[in-house]
Amino acid sequence: MKVLGISPLDKDSTVSVVEDGEILFAAGEERFSRVKQQDGFPRLALEKALEYTGSKMSDFDLVCYPFLTWENEARLFNKNLEEERHFIRAFEPADLGRQVKDAQGMVPDRNEPIHGLQHPNAMMEKSLLHNSYYSMAGAQKLASNSAALKSSSRWGENATASFQHWEAALNDGLREMGWQNPVKRMDHHLSHAANSYLCSGFERALCITLDGYGSGLAGSVSEGRDGKIHRLHGISYPNSLGTLYEHVTSSLGFKPSRHEGKIVGLASYGDPRILGDILLGRIEQTPGDFRIYEANNVYFSRYLASKFPKIDVAAAYQYVLEVVATNYVRHWVEKTGIDTVVLSGGVTANVKLNQRIFEIEGVNNIFVYPNMGDGGCGTGAALYHSWPGGVKNTISSAYFGPDYTEQQIASALEAEGLSYTRPNNLAAEVAALIHSGEVVARFDGRMEYGPRALGNRSILYHAREPEVNQWLNKRLGRTEFMPFAPVTLYEAREKCYHNIRGAEHAAEFMTITFDCTEFMRENCPAAVHVDGTARPQLVQREVNPGYYDILKEYEKLSGIPSLINTSFNMHEEPIVNSPEDAVRAFVQGALDYLAIGPFLVKQPTPAH
Structure with a gap:
């Protein structure tokens, strides 16, 4: 069964194509419109999804949306707001x-x-x-x-108007794209539970969802077992x-x-x-x-x-x-x-x-789940309704967006007048540059889905120098209180992080912090927060060979199995999507080098 999932349109509008429980494509509209957390009907992302998967709208068995109709949502939250009135009146604060x-x-x-x-x-x-x-x-x-x-x-009034507005936008957008059938709507928190459980690979799990609002709830607990989900509490x-x-x-x-x-x-x-x-x-x-x-x-x-x-x-x-x-x-x-x-x-x-x-x-x-916010709910809805039953292997990566050909990459570089080389061993050259203190942006393969850059649209630097948090953020126009996150070789996880066993797979998506070992604190101070924790991405070679090889080559030079990985974007812009986006951000950010596809580009106007 082939299902199109569209996430809520009020922010971070995202498209997912799922067939029999396999995610074929997933990407947010923001990556195409270049407006962060883009709302509205995700036309650009949908057009790319159809082109990338070779699909037509008529190929889909269902189009799913992870909210109920506006009338049903309003009925649920208005009942809750009435109950809140009694709670507030009865509560005795200190x-x-x-x-x-x-x-x-x-x-x-x-x-x-x-x-x-x-x-x-x-x-x-x-x-x-x-x-x-x-x-x-x-x-x-x-x-x-x-x-x-x-x-x-006021929230209830605004929410009612918002649900009505986005429901009309969804129906109009789908009609213009050629979809004539009704939309399959579902409980919002069930779509959250579905994406985390069905992508986890676990036979039995406790599914916890926590968010702002969805279908009368702000959170839920469900039991996932044998591919089925049963709610225990909301x-x-x-x-x-x-x-x-x-x-x-x-x-x-x-x-x-x-x-x-x-x-x-x-x-x-x-x-x-x-x-x-x-x-x-x-x-x-x-x-x-x-x-x-x-x-x-x-x-x-x-x-x-x-x-x-x-x-x-x-x-x-x-x-x-x-x-x-x-x-x-x-x-x-x-x-x-x-x-x-x-x-x-x-x-x-x-x-x-x-x-x-x-x-x-x-x-x-x-x-x-790597796209834990509402942008991931369309995938949850599509997974739930296309699920063939039982338990599948976990997702190995979140590289569900588009990729680009060498010719497209070369054209983008030539249009900007950038000269480039094609090294025999790109990973070794990039590692040597990073080791010598250069900042290298990496653009390769399919774009990451969700809020984190996971190596294919990333900026890489060594983690030996704590001051990098100030000067690189300044160069990129960012203000951050968190340090940059590290990417670490999977096999070095216990050398770098305490208590990681049982959370290794979550750590492949930068979704959890760990207390750092003495080795990590000494050798990678730029990636360790003031409280002694870091939010790592673990990388395995079979998941992303080009990215892994850079890290492995860097370890050979430095003895350190971690680098800084921060998202490849300018301040308040989404992570780059196309070669053109990458070239523009590279030049604007005055980054030292760009490893893009098989090519290596030196910044013509260095920042230092």
């Missing part, structure tokens, strides 16, 4: 004024500089009027209750860890749904004890469930951000996310006795949280 005063007394003097912050204790600076409003709408019970309920009501919206984290992201001056990774990085510099208990006191945890007081009230996190250092606010939210999510997962691990966990949903993009889940006693294996 005396926030006293808690905040005590917490302010715990903030230490700090002088150690943090790159990207003017001062280690920098706070959000807003006008007196703003701060007064945050104090009222975020911290005074009657006003904050009213603000929370108004926000939920976390009702608006009790959403995704919304909680979006709030702190925006309150600290970043873009929600895009910059959550910066909060994970910032959190390691702060002290979670300062605000952790205040936040936890607003979450009612029961075995296997939780409810969040004033879940839609963004003014609470803005209130905290106006009174405490950014790093301490970030640390508290990260800590609370980890505590609440691991308590939730731990209950279901103990209840079911299942030692294997598979994760999906936007919240599971939080690599630190995934490490904490893997550290739960009783969890021996973990897999995180």
